[in-house]
Amino acid sequence: DTEVTQTPKHLVMGMTNKKSLKCEQHMGHRAMYWYKQKAKKPPELMFVYSYEKLSINESVPSRFSPECPNSSLLNLHLHALQPEDSALYLCASSPLAGSNQPQHFGDGTRLSIL
Amino acid sequence: QKEVEQNSGPLSVPEGAIASLNCTYSDRGSQSFFWYRQYSGKSPELIMSIYSNGDKEDGRFTAQLNKASQYVSLLIRDSQPSDSATYLCAVTPHAGGTSYGKLTFGQGTILTVHP
Numbered sequence: 001d002t003e004v005t006q007t008p009k010h011l012v013m014g015m016t017n018k019k020s021l022k023c024e025q026h027m028g029h030r031a032m033y034w035y036k037q038k039a040k041k042p043p044e045l046m047f048v049y050s051y052e053k054l055s056i057n058e059s060v061p062s063r064f065s066p067e068c069p070n071s072s073l074l075n076l077h078l079h080a081l082q083p084e085d086s087a088l089y090l091c092a093s094s095p096l097a098g099s100n101q102p103q104h105f106g107d108g109t110r111l112s113i114l
Numbered sequence: 115q116k117e118v119e120q121n122s123g124p125l126s127v128p129e130g131a132i133a134s135l136n137c138t139y140s141d142r143g144s145q146s147f148f149w150y151r152q153y154s155g156k157s158p159e160l161i162m163s164i165y166s167n168g169d170k171e172d173g174r175f176t177a178q179l180n181k182a183s184q185y186v187s188l189l190i191r192d193s194q195p196s197d198s199a200t201y202l203c204a205v206t207p208h209a210g211g212t213s214y215g216k217l218t219f220g221q222g223t224i225l226t227v228h229p
Contacts, residue, residue, distance in 0.1 A: 041221070042202055088157075100146040100165055102146070103160075105150075106157060107157050
């Protein structure tokens with residue numbers, strides 16, 4: 001079992017739907033991350049939150065909207081997604097952004113866009 | 115040049131053999147180096163961290179770092195079929211700058227351990 005919990009595990013949505021992915025950690029980490037991973041590719045960074053503030057946005061389209069309500073929670077709001085957005089979405093956390101400590105990943109949400 | 119490159123796979127070794135996975139990186143100021151294991155359909159799992167030159171051993175795993183050569187490797191001794199997975203090398207950049215907090219992954223090496 002991972003200490004980073006992601007829900008839901010699977011999500012199928014249409015291109016006009018609005019949905020949210022959730023991530024929770026209780027390790028006291030102050031940095032949280034969203035990654036997108038396509039099949040046979042490494043994880044691709046989307047967003048970094050440090051102390052609940054957005055510190056890195058890797059030029060992600062606005063149809064992906066991150067939110068960090070508190071130090072334990074990270075959301076990714078989805079709207080008007082495209083079929084090419086189908087992927088595994090991974091949340092990770094680390095003690096501090098930019099520290100030497102490794103990032104720990106959740107189990108991911110497998111997203112399919114119809 | 116890619117920032118983090120791993121030896122092209124897939125790599126196939128017999129059970130009980132040593133599997134050797136290699137990674138080079140381009141940012142000479144890189145500070146932290148990680149190996150993640152990813153089973154098919156699962157998320158990456160941290161198996162080794164290394165920060166200074168030399169070897170670091172943890173059970174059957176040994177990570178080796180050579181900052182002068184910008185090279186990091188992972189050795190898996192007594193390989194088991196359960197070690198079959200994709201191994202991802204990941205590097206954090208030098209402190210400061212716009213890459214603060216960013217972990218850069220290599221493309222991954224698929225390892226198959228056959229009985």
